[in-house]
Amino acid sequence: MKTRTFAFITICVITMLFSAKIKAYYFEQDGIYYNIVSVSDKTCEVTYKDTDYNSYSGDITIPSTVTYNTQNVTVVGIGNNAFKNCRNLTSISLPNSLKSIGVSAFYDCRLLKELKIPKSVTTISGAFYQLCINLEKIIFEEGSIFKLDNFTVVDTTTGTIVAGNKKSTIPTSGASIIGREAFIDSELFKLLTIPANINKIEDRAFEACRYLTDLKIEDSDSVLTLSYCINKTSIKNVYIGRNFKTSIYPYTFAKVEYVILGPKVNKIHYENFRGCNFLKSIQIEGTITEVENYAFYQCWALEDLDFTKIQPEYIESSMFYQCRSLKLIRFAEGAAINSFSIQTNATMYISESLKLKSEKSFSGCIVDTLIIEDSDKNLALHDIHFKHLYVGRNTTLTYTNGTNTVRSIEFGDKTKTFESDFSKCVYMDSLIFGRNFSSMSPSSFKGCKNIYKIISKNPTPPLNANFDDNVYLNAVVKVPKGSLNAYKEDLHWSKFWNISEMEESSGINNIDNDKTAIVDIYNLQGTLIKKGVLSSEATNGLPKGLYIIGGKKTLVK
Numbered sequence: 001m002k003t004r005t006f007a008f009i010t011i012c013v014i015t016m017l018f019s020a021k022i023k024a025y026y027f028e029q030d031g032i033y034y035n036i037v038s039v040s041d042k043t044c045e046v047t048y049k050d051t052d053y054n055s056y057s058g059d060i061t062i063p064s065t066v067t068y069n070t071q072n073v074t075v076v077g078i079g080n081n082a083f084k085n086c087r088n089l090t091s092i093s094l095p096n097s098l099k100s101i102g103v104s105a106f107y108d109c110r111l112l113k114e115l116k117i118p119k120s121v122t123t124i125s126g127a128f129y130q131l132c133i134n135l136e137k138i139i140f141e142e143g144s145i146f147k148l149d150n151f152t153v154v155d156t157t158t159g160t161i162v163a164g165n166k167k168s169t170i171p172t173s174g175a176s177i178i179g180r181e182a183f184i185d186s187e188l189f190k191l192l193t194i195p196a197n198i199n200k201i202e203d204r205a206f207e208a209c210r211y212l213t214d215l216k217i218e219d220s221d222s223v224l225t226l227s228y229c230i231n232k233t234s235i236k237n238v239y240i241g242r243n244f245k246t247s248i249y250p251y252t253f254a255k256v257e258y259v260i261l262g263p264k265v266n267k268i269h270y271e272n273f274r275g276c277n278f279l280k281s282i283q284i285e286g287t288i289t290e291v292e293n294y295a296f297y298q299c300w301a302l303e304d305l306d307f308t309k310i311q312p313e314y315i316e317s318s319m320f321y322q323c324r325s326l327k328l329i330r331f332a333e334g335a336a337i338n339s340f341s342i343q344t345n346a347t348m349y350i351s352e353s354l355k356l357k358s359e360k361s362f363s364g365c366i367v368d369t370l371i372i373e374d375s376d377k378n379l380a381l382h383d384i385h386f387k388h389l390y391v392g393r394n395t396t397l398t399y400t401n402g403t404n405t406v407r408s409i410e411f412g413d414k415t416k417t418f419e420s421d422f423s424k425c426v427y428m429d430s431l432i433f434g435r436n437f438s439s440m441s442p443s444s445f446k447g448c449k450n451i452y453k454i455i456s457k458n459p460t461p462p463l464n465a466n467f468d469d470n471v472y473l474n475a476v477v478k479v480p481k482g483s484l485n486a487y488k489e490d491l492h493w494s495k496f497w498n499i500s501e502m503e504e505s506s507g508i509n510n511i512d513n514d515k516t517a518i519v520d521i522y523n524l525q526g527t528l529i530k531k532g533v534l535s536s537e538a539t540n541g542l543p544k545g546l547y548i549i550g551g552k553k554t555l556v557k
Helices: 002-019 469-474 484-488
Strands: 027-029 032-038 043-047 058-061 065-068 071-078 089-093 114-117 137-140 146-149 152-155 160-163 191-194 214-217 224-226 237-240 244-246 258-261 281-284 328-330 347-350 369-372 379-382 388-391 395-398 408-411 430-433 453-456 476-479 498-501 518-523 528-534 545-549 552-556
Touching: 027 065, 032 065, 032 071, 089 114, 137 146, 476 484, 484 498
Parallel strands: 043 071, 058 089, 114 137, 191 214, 214 237, 224 244, 237 258, 258 281, 328 347, 347 369, 369 388, 379 395, 388 408, 408 430, 430 453, 453 476, 476 498
Antiparallel strands: 027 032, 032 043, 065 071, 146 152, 152 160, 518 528, 518 545, 545 552
16 A cells, blocks of 8 residues: 555656746846856856746846855856747846857847847857847947848858848858858748858758748859758758768758759769658759769659769769669760669660670669660670660670569660570560561570560561460561561461561551650751650650650640
8 A cells, every 4th residue: 555655646746847847047136047157167147937938028137247155156148048938028238248148049039129249258059039020230349259241140250150030141251151050940031042152051050941942052163061951941942053061960951852953063972862752853954973872872752863964983873772763764975884773663774885894783773664775786784673675786684583574575676686584574565576686595485474465577587486375376466568478487486376467657656555665856847855765755854845756746735
């Protein structure tokens, strides 16, 4: 029974402690609350009564010294949140003993019209007068290290912007750093412009600026250092006009959706966009010549990134790790691929000019569509996985554990032979052989039981058309006009039950609207707009208008 009683009393005491207002001060004198700063130096700072804040009203004068336990104690600071939410505070006089003003010290003092800061103050923290909506002027005593520039307070010794409010602007000279929490919870910005003179933005500088939707970092040749400075904002769009580094936190642009990198940006530093899970598009206006590891790590939502604008010495897997939403991967001409392993539903192009370190340069890569562009050079690739494949040259594809993901393959007119083993591709449903395709390995497609469409553009039947009996029975086969007899006399092609000639006008673009077709896009003036794109994605990104796509007029609405 005693144990239960003791437990009940303990619970009651704990409940009372947590329900009570937390006392924030050490002692009180003449209605002003203080905390001891240094016992040895006998110094203190002004603070608030309890966590409700709003501890003062009317006209307040802070003395330079107070008495506590018979000792004279010097007032050297206005503590963090000391006058926060004091909406009935009409004036305040600060002593010449003061050395520091803390974060949000006068936050939301709505009747305060004037602040006079003595020159003894050497430290001012962010947002010290935020939401003082009727504040008409801040006066810094002559000889102060601080100055006021359009209601922006600048520490002239370090070039640091220490605080601002709704009336502030970021000066275009005389400042180089935006300090910690300088504009926290500000209603000032919708579009925030960082001028070229700023080279560092410290932690939480624009945190909780709830109206902030757009950020512009102006063009400059210098490097800007950013920290976790725009968290808890509504920023969706960012223009970055200079190279930048992120410090401490790798998630600087965590909630941003659209980024434009200006022409002066040529390097993506380590983890610049790491953890930007909402980032959908990065538009590059110049050329990126250097990309460090994990630059785009965990950009899960990133769909649009022009790889042709990225030309580092080597492209590494870690740069784009977990960028699983990319739609198009087409590397710059001559790009060097050390290792590129990505898992995404993108269409990826491999051009003749790519410099592959080895046949394993794309090992582990999983894409929706792989387009190996036309070339006279042979190519070997190891462990690259896809659903749809266009082969524009003689290519050998090898797999450690085989592949069963392939749905369709088209061989271009420059592809003559195919020796790779795709016999385990049980989901493959269509094959297209180009005009010069002459032979395949007897085992290439033997186990592909579900192929229902085969097109051969070569008048001469390709050798070793060795398929499963189910394919011979059910597949629809189209061959060039005038070549049907040659196919029916071939050992393997003659086994197909449903084989017929194509019409003269028939072609890849006219048969079932094949999504693996590769087309060129021209405007009505005959200017080439895009070359060698997947027909299913040909209109992506095109402005409204009329185009010639794959030889046909197409209206983009």
